[in-house]
Amino acid sequence: MATSQPPLRFTGHHNLVYRLVLSTLTGRTIHISQIRSSSPTNPGLAPHEISFIRLLDAVTNGSQVEISYTGTILVYKPGLITGSTSGTGASGGMINYELPSNCNRGLSYYLIPLCLMAPFAKAPMKVFFSGPGVITSSTPTGDMSVDSVRTAILPLYNQFGIFNNIELRILKRSNPGPTGRGGGGEVQLVFGHQVRLPKTLHLMNAGRIKRIRGVVYSVGVSGSNNARMIETARGILNPLSPDTYIFSDVANAPLVPAPDKTNPQAKRKIGLGFGLSLVAESSTGCLFSADVASPPSGGTAPEDIGKQCAYQLLENVAKGGCVAPAAAATMFTLMTMGSEDVGRLQVGREVIADPSVIQLARDLSKFGAPGWGIRDAAGENEHGDVIVSVVGRGIGNVGRKVA
């Protein structure tokens, strides 16, 4: 569809992933230029961006990508989101997707946009991520852990009427490898609920935090790190929320192939470290998450990680509104894709003032979505929250319309 329309033109590498997702969802061709064109050493698309484009190619049918020699110009003509239908790279109903070892982003960088497209796919989206670049923990590049995606992002789809048969299994954990590149994790995403249109959302009561859950993981290091992180985090959070549980998971270090001259079968351990993912749930079902993991360089005490994560959670909660900063893009995009009705969402002032959210709003309006209406929240508005009214585009699932 929309072949006659001229491509939308963007510049720069910012928000590239969401631009690609929006392009796929709306069916508009995009033309992105000046991607890191000013960088003398690494111009053009970065490895993780290329990986994402490859992933897009795997889950869609008929999409065309053109990249210039230097990688600074990208033209993307989207196809239909097919999900994992057999015959399109899926084996056994599951798309196997391997990330290269030079990937320095956490898996959530791929997962969150993929989940955004999955409800609008034609068939269930089943992707198995493996390879030497899968990092399940949170990363220094600012990606959340896969645990947080599962516990803080995916439950949000429930509010849009998307809840059936959604699973995110972490089969193998991995922290970022040395210098923050590579990992050896294995993650399986099953997104089996496809809808025509997501429901219109009205979420204006943040409620009070009623419980805090968390996952603390240590990969290839002693499990006592877990206990230490839990103790510190609980020490901070327990007086504030008595219903606090942090689940501990101790995993072996993943092995990735590292062939050398003498032994072509050689493998090495990668992705050692530990980390903590916390999720706070309010009485109205709003979720706030926080993620901290040990840096690849090491040298951080688990107590510091626990403390940092607990404070980060409190900070996220303190920002107010019904949406955590990390989930704002997901919520707004789904609301925009909803039926032609006005959805309302209460958002903290700091959350909406985030540059990435503003960029998303600009991109959305460029893709033809009506602008957001913003007004101050009514009632006792102690945080200065704003209510954002988003009109759905009513496009929804193009694949479903045909099928």
Add this chain to the structure above:
Amino acid sequence: MVVKRKRETTVVSKPKAKEDSPPAVDNAQDVFRKLFEAQFEPLDLPAPTAKAAKPSNSDEDEEDDDSDDSGSEGDWDGMSDISDESNQVEVVEHTDARAAPADRMDKKAWKAFMSGKVVSSLDKPTTKPEPSSKKEEEEDSHDMMNLKHDLSLQRLLTESHLLDSADDLAPTGKNRLKALDLRMQSLGAKDSLYAQNKMPTAHRRGIKAKAATKEDKRRREAKENGIILEKPSKVTKSSNNGRRERGVNGASVGKFSGGTLNLNKQDIERVQSSGRRMAGGRGKGKPKSRGGKR
């Protein structure tokens, strides 16, 4: 002798447990009371910790309370005492008291949370499972008991005619077998296991005649008394339909015995008549097939 020894050991062990438990309870109560007093008015209960610490003082307080109706001074003393103690306790007790029970996360909760499933509301099962599961278990056991009782009562009602006396409610011996047979029939068995199916013809006729007269009598009496009975069920005479069940591969006419197919007159007549009729009346298709079969 052995029993006595056992008793002794239990007696010894009990006080130990008692000695261990009270301080924790007191501390918890202290914390609670302090919280309460921070929000509301101070309580003027004689503090158990104060008693434990200095019994003479508490006695005096009590006397004061008894003597003074206003009790303001007594309240004030209590406050200061409590606050002093709780300040000391709070710092030490805070992490210890809570970490101990909370660290025990049951496996079920862990599995529920760490499974790949997306829980719409952050793992509901983890908070509830213990109380709810206990309750459910109790309810289940209650239900099970009720069902058992129901079943036994039903059986007693249906099989009570088999029982000789009211002393033994469970049938034994022959009666047990009969009861089992009844149950089989209620579950769908066609005939009783003990129905005699081989007997002299005269015997069977007698039985049938008797049953017929009985039924006849019952109906007649009912009619005379103006009672409306159910309609008599039509007895289908399966044997009289003329055709008996034949084997799958056997001949469709005659009687096969001793390696030969014997046709009597009737069979021959029937075959000939049907063939004629077929040939004349209905058409050609049928008799051919018949012929093939033969």
